Each structure stands twice: as structure tokens, then as C-alpha cells.
Amino acid sequence: MPEAVLTTIAAFLTLCVLSFLYRENPFYRFAEHLAVGVSAGYWVVILYNQSFTAKVIVPLQEGNPLPILPCLLGLLLFTRFFSNISWISRIPMAYILGVGSGAAIPLMLQTFVLQQMHATMRPVGFGTETFINLLIMLGVICGIAYFFFSTRHTGAFGVATKVGIWTLMIGFGATFGFTVMGRVSLLLGRVNFLIEWVRMLFGGTAA
Amino acid sequence: MKRELPRMITLVTGVFLALQYYVPHRSSAHMYETLMDWLIVVGIFAILLGIAGLVRQHLTKIQSRRENWPYSVALLTGLFGMVILGFWGQGLGSPFVTAYFTLLNPVQATMFAMLAFYIASAAYRAFRARTLLATILLLSAVLVMLGRVPLGELVWPPFSLGSLEIPGIAQISDWLINVPNLAAKRAIYVGLGLGGSATALKVVLGIEAPHLRG
Amino acid sequence: MRWYEHLLNLDRRVLYALIFIAVLIPSLLPIGLPINISPEVENVFGRIDALEAGEIVLFPLEYDPSTAAELEPMAMAMLRHAFQKDLRVLACCLSPTGVTLVEDEIARVAAEYDREYGVDYVYLGYQPYPAIVIMTMGENFRTPFPLDYYGTALDDLPMMHGVRNYDDVALVFTVNATSGIDFWIIYGQGRYKFPLGLGSAAVMATNYYQYVQSGQLFGIISGLRGAAEYEILIDTEDPVAGRGMDVQSIAHALIVLFIVMGNITYFVDRRRRQQQEA
């Protein structure tokens, strides 16, 4: 198919989705359903060609029968469709949960707790660098205090939790401010695409 | 059997993996790789299960001519069309890749692009200095927003007021991100790390068993 | 209705239209506002610039069409820098809907610099469950990726000879808009201690600065702004991200204006109501 036709189809779909901003409508619904289908189909192909081939088909061809086991385990998931034996699907679920949760325990403690704690242990004082360390340390302590649920937030502890929630709010504001650039970038990408398309239609130069 | 077997599997795999992390020996690493490979394969089937559910749902919709059924036709055409194209070939320039760039790419990209509009309306409608906390959030957001773009740096560069050095908006914005924001994220992470690992522990020990409830 | 009541009940579609115009006009008529280079981008640039020709860098490029507008310019700039420095590039994409997009980008940049596949660069493609893939790559790249994206065994690619795992790459720089960033930090850097740099979507960047301070990341480049600065550092002929910064300036200013207007109407309205009640 010529490039111009393809670009026009893509532009049409872009406009279909944008029309939702005015109101929900059949064009939008069409684009949405088409995309769900195409993405599911795309997934099937990529999973088969990239993963299933490498993890199951190639080892089987090389005479390694072991990958049959996880395939059987995976097939058990489909017992969900038959209510009398649907409990069997819990076996692969149990495997997924066990592996995921077990690996998560040490890793979460290391990355989210110990490494964060270690990184906060910095020399403090009133120099340029050390004062920043001090502020960060106080911010972290107060922030953690805010998430303390065993004690009432009163007295000195209450002050700490107040500072904690202020710190959190500055953090959330900063995240919001940072995010604007990302979202505008995405819109910019689409607008540039539409500009190229219009130029192509009227100027005759393909993008 | 119906509850005990899954419970045992979760317990054994979970405890093994929590402790395997401390054992670098090759046999432990090999066992770990095998378990993870299996997880990937089981995961492929889980995704297929979801897709099978999707197909079933839309087929019934078409068969019973339920409201909006023609959209389901578009969905299934897209799905099976992609699968057929994919097994035909998927190098650059193949119909599969062309379909991806023509059909999927624009819809997904535009969906995310709409967030720019929503952020604008949220800014207008919701960012109001109603309370002290809301005001802090709002000020921090505005400063970071302006500090990130060249226009902000042009309008508010660093300057000195007598002997006082006033930082530019870009520096203020960087400071907000590197100091209070960093402290905030770190505090939240500590909480989530403890909460997350405690919950994982309960799942492994079967104290919390979401998959056995249903 | 008074003026502020109009503003108070302003149809959101008016706001949408204003934002659209604010993005459209500077796209057509660039202003060319100057872009300052921030220390954080300079730092990442310096880190890659200091590598020796022939060293291997691992680029996990993980984003999909929905976030490509923001991250593609950055990925392209990183790839160009690597090829300029004669580094060898090993790339993968652990985001299923991005794998095709990334393939196209790598092929394009490699063609610009006349690089040969399998000798100067290798694309591993996609495998599901990023956390697991990242962990097993620490043992051997061949465990999660026995074959490359094109179905060739890794051992048949000259570049991969003697390249086993993270130990054999000079650094890892991931351009990433997925939750995969956490996996690269926790399961990758956390386990295998390689130098890890991050190019992230702006929305996610604020979460990861703490890892720079804690030493788990050697640097962060965020969003289109970071890409624009990187483009300047490597002297890109066609700075895609650089042009976008004008749009960003106008759009940001407009959104700040929305916040200010919203607050003015809110306070005027509140005062009127208080007066009426009094």
C-alpha cells in the first residue's frame, strides 16, 4: 500500500481518538475496539516468536524435555473455564504467587528499606553540602513519622508529622510539575504527526 | 487437597526464593534460573488465558447481537488479522510491522497525548489554594513547571539583590526535586518496602491467600 | 452571570482548544529559545564520552508508541553518541508493544553511521516478565535470550564472543518509560552492581533522583528537556527534542496561567459568597 494511504489511515485513527475530547462517539468507540484487538494479536505474535520459541520450542528441538513441565502447568490455568475442576487453576496461580512473593521479600527490604536508609546516613552540618544532607535527613524522618500508625499525632511527634506531610506535598507538587512536560511531549508528537500529514496531502512531500 | 496443595506450592517456592537470594552457589543459581524460566512459560499461558476470555466475551456479544456488537467485529478482525500477518513474517517493512505502525501506534500514542488536555483542565479546576497543604502542592508544582522550560529561565535567571544572591527558577526547581522531593520519596519507599515485604511474607505463609478466597 | 461565574463554569473544551493551539502554533513557527545544559545531563554525557572505542554498552530501550514521542529523541541521541564514540551497542526492549519501534530506530541510526549488525551492534528484542529477564541476564545473556531478535543464536554473532553477562559491558543505560526502571534498579543493579544510568519519561524522573544520591544510578536524563540538552552536547544536525522545547515553554506558561486564573475566580467567588452571607 502506498505510504500516503497508510499515513492517512493513521491520521484518521488519531482524529478518532481525539474526538473523545468533545464527547464520546462511534468513531472513538471504533478506534478503541480496533486497537484492543490489534494489540492483543500483536501480543500473541510477539510472545510466540520471541518467548515461546526461545524457552520451549528450541530446547525441545535440542532434545531437552524439561520445558514440557511449565507448559502443563500453564495449561492447568485453563481449567478455570470448567467450574467443577476450576480449583486446579489454583496450582499455577500458587506457583506464580510463591515465586513472585518469595523473590520480593529480600529485594524489597534491600532496595526500599536498607539502601534508602544507608543513603540517608550522611554527614550533617551547616556547610553547603552538609546542610542539604541535614534537610534531607529531617525530611525523611518526618515523612516516615507521618506514616506511623501506632501513636497519636500530638505534641512534638505531631510537629514532626506536620513537617512530614508538608514535605510529601512539596514532593507531589514537584512530580506534578515534572509530569506536565512529559504529557505535553506526547501531544507534541501527535501534533507533529498531523502537521506532516497535512503537508503531505497539500504539499505532496511525504513525511 | 483443593486448598492445601496450592498452599504448599506457594510456601515451598516462596521460602526457597527468599533464601536463594543469599546463596550465590551455581546449583542455587541454576535452580533459580529454571524456576524463573518456568514462570515465564506459565506467564505466557496466563496471557493467553486473558486473550481467550476476551475472544469469548466478544464472540458471545456478536452471536447474541448485543448492543454495539459491530465494534466487537472490529476488535476480533484486528486480533486475528494481526495473528495471521504475524506468522507470515515480521521483519521491518512486513505487513505485520506496517499494521502495527498504522493501526496500533497512532491510537496508543493519542490516548496518552490526551493526558496533556486533562492536566490542563485539572490545573484550572482543581489546583486551588483551599488549604495550606493544597497551597504547598500548588506552589511547588508551579515553580517546578516554570523551572523546567527555557522560557522560565529567560524570565527568572539568577540575579543578585545587593549582596544577596537570588537563585534562578531553574535552580529553585532543581532544589525542590533534589531535596524535599527526594526526602518525600525516600520516606514513602521505606513504608512501602516494609509493607510490601510483610504482605509478601503473609502470602508465602498462606496467612493471606487471595487466590484461595474465590 | 458575572464574569467570574463564566470563568467558574468554563467549558473544559475551551481549555482543550487553548492547549491545542498552544502546541500547534510554536510547532509551525519556532521561536528558538536558548537551552541551558544542566549538570545532570552533562554528567551522563561525560560518563559515556569517557568510554574507550570497542567497549560494549547495554541499552535497554523500553517504551511503546504511547510514550515514544518523549523518549525516542533521547534514545536516538544516546545511540548516535555511542556510534560516534565507536562503542558497540547491545540493545533490548522489555516492553512488548515497543519492540518493533525500537528495532526501527536502531536500524536507522546504525545506517547513519554505517554500522554492521552482529559486529557493531546486536538487538536482543523482547522477552516477557522484565524482572526475571533482568535477573537471569546477570548470569548469562543467553539464558533469557538464547536467540537475538532475528532468531540467530548469540554465539553466532561475532560481537557476542566472550560477552557473557553484565560483567562484560562497560555500562547499562536504560531509556525507559515502564515500571521496568524499578526492575533494573532492584533486580539488575541491586543484584549485579553494574553502572546503571537512566533516561526516563519526565513523569517518572522525580522518583529516581534518590537513587542517584544513593549511588545506584550514575545519572538521570529526564524527558524531552534532557534529550534536547543531549542533542546539543553531541551536535545533532536535526534536533527533534530541541525544537520541542519552544512548545514546552508556551504550554507550561499556559498551564500556569490556568492555575492562576482558576485561583483568581475561586477567591473572587468565595469573597462574594462570604459578603452575601454576611
Next chain:
Amino acid sequence: MARSDSRHERRVRRAYPAALTLTACLLTALPAGALIAPVPHVEAYDRPNDPGETIVVAWELSPDDRTPPPGDADAVTVLSYRVLRAESPTDTLTEVGSALPGKTLYRDSEVRDNVAYYYQIQTVGTDSSLASSAWAGPVRSSGQWFDTNKAVLLAFMLLFCGAVLVLIHQARAGRELFIRPIPGLSAVDEAIGRATEMGRPILFVPGLGTSGDVATLAAYTMLGRVAHRTAEYQTGVRVPCYDPMVMTIAQDVVKSSYLDAGYPDMYREEDVFFVTQDQFSYVAAVNGLMIRERPATNFYIGKFYAESLILAETGNFAGSIQIAGTDEIVQIPFFVAACDYTLIGEELYAASAYLSREPPLLGTLKGQDWGKAAVMILIILGTVAATLGWRGFIDFFATQ
């Protein structure tokens, strides 16, 4: 990596003196006419804390490893270092790899465990001259059964998990565990009350998490509470699901809550339904639901990604009261901006414990507080130690 290796190296210097003494003797046999200087010192050791099959060869730079002095462009400098290996002192050496000038480490991972190897570094000059170092070895690789770098982590993990289990046990045994009131949880009841007054349903969105995510687990508890109250008020709750597994569990939760409240007939299976597993189609469907049914109250509890703002803004146009709770940090600001009340991060876990009063949840929350207290104290101690320059205390907690 170089840094962590030099730390290993120091450790090895202490742990494997035998390997060192063997490398100490210099047997330099320079080929006649060679200009390049050999490396003064080589050692080889088994890489510590690894799966095995790797030997690290470390050397000191050759004196000629330098940039040529200005004005003397012909000065001979190092071109590369070749790493040679043999399996016995009488065997011939074969090249296993090479390193660029300035490098002092090579990891040989082409070895078998428990086999003795000998190494030699050959310095290659820019004039192609060669200079060989002394032999290092014998050295054998092996895998270790415990990673000593992670001892602190293991201790922390065992203490924390132990504390959680003890506290869960105590909670089950009936010990009262105090949890402070969480401001705004009263908003939940208010919101449900408002839905009754308006006679409109309540929408509960459990997010995009899978059935095992902590946030989703908390969402089940909140859903149980909401369903219980809606049953009392006879309003009804709609739950659109993203994950089929989450749906089956959510159905069960709603059913049993209605039963507890004494209104089992209120339960309709189609109220808790599966939508699709595609992020934006899911959002589009929930958006449609909000526009059509105009629920009085929307709950967004669980894992949310970019769709958070799309949902919250649409709910706003529809005029609903909105309550959100997520541990996905990036999305919290959007919920804070667009919703009436937001449970931030861990507050969500606490809220479910507070509402349900189930002993395992209360005990866990207590355990987490103990963990937080420990972290706070350690941070303060560590900061004091760092300020006083007492590195030992801080390095103790380095799990890298």
C-alpha cells in the same frame, strides 16, 4: 564495578594470603631487546560470593602504562595486557583474553571449578615488544554457599519477619493493638451516605493491579467495607475489573459482605464484572460507565498508572464525590489534585487494617511500625556516625 572489586580485593588480601605468597616471587624473563616494562605484580583469586567458575586476575600497572611525555612521540607505552593461563606450572600458556591499558583486572569466566590454574600477564608495547610477568597461582574457583555481603540484610529480614509474625500471633490471641484514627476515613461513610440520599449507585474501581499486589489486597478489604455499608443503605456497588482473577475474588468479597449485612439477595453477579486487560480500553469503558450512570461516589483503590487522571477528571465532570487510595507514587499527585480525599501510599494499607480489624492486618501494621521505628533510629545513629567520621558503622549497612 571496579570499586566493588577493589573491596573484594582487600578482603581477599586478608583471606587468601597463600595466593599472594605464590605470586610474590618475580620470575621475569624479558625477550632480548624488549623495551616495554612488565607489570610488577600479579595475583589471581577465586571471585568471592559468586556462583563459581570465575577467577579474578589482578595486576599493578606496568611503569610504561602512561601517556607519552610531550615532545617524545616515539616513547614506547602499553598497547594492551594479554592474560595467559596454564593448568600446571610446566604447561604451555595460552591466551584467554586481553585488557586495555589502564585496566588492572580481568575476570576469567572460562574456567572449571576446583581445577588449579596459573596465570601470567604479558604486557604488549606500542612497538609490539612483549614483557611477561611472574606466574600467579595455583588458584581454584569455587561457588560459595553464603553471600557474606548480604549478612546484614538477612539479619534484618529475619528480625522483621519474626516481629511481624509475633505481632500477628499476639493480635490473634486477642491483644489490643492501638491504631490511630486515619483522618478522612470518615469520608468513606459520608460518601456512602450521600449516595443513599441521591439514590445513585457507588462505583468501586480496583485498579490495574493483579490479585497479589499489596494495593489490590487492600482494595479487597475496602471493597468489603463499602459493600457492607451499601447493603445497609440499600444503594448497591458496581465494580468494573481489569484482571479476571481480581474479578473472581471481588465477587466473593461483595457476596459475603452482603450476606454479613443481612441482605444476601441484593447481590447480582453482573455488578462485579470483567472489562478487558487493555489499559485504555478499560479506562474508556469505566469512563462510559461514569458518564451514563453518574454514580454518586467513585472509589479508586489499588494500583493505578497513567489512567488515574483520566478517571478522576471524568468522574469530576460527572459530578461524583471521589475517594482514591494508591501506593503508586507517581499517580498520587493527580489523585490529590482531582479527588476529594486521597489515601497516600502506606495509609492505604493502614486504612484496610483500621476498617477490617482483622488480626493479621493489625499485626502486620504494627510490625511495619516497628520496622519504621528501627529505620528512624538507625538513620539518626548513622547520621551522627557519619558526621563524626565513623565510617565503620555506615559501611556495616552497605548491602551492595
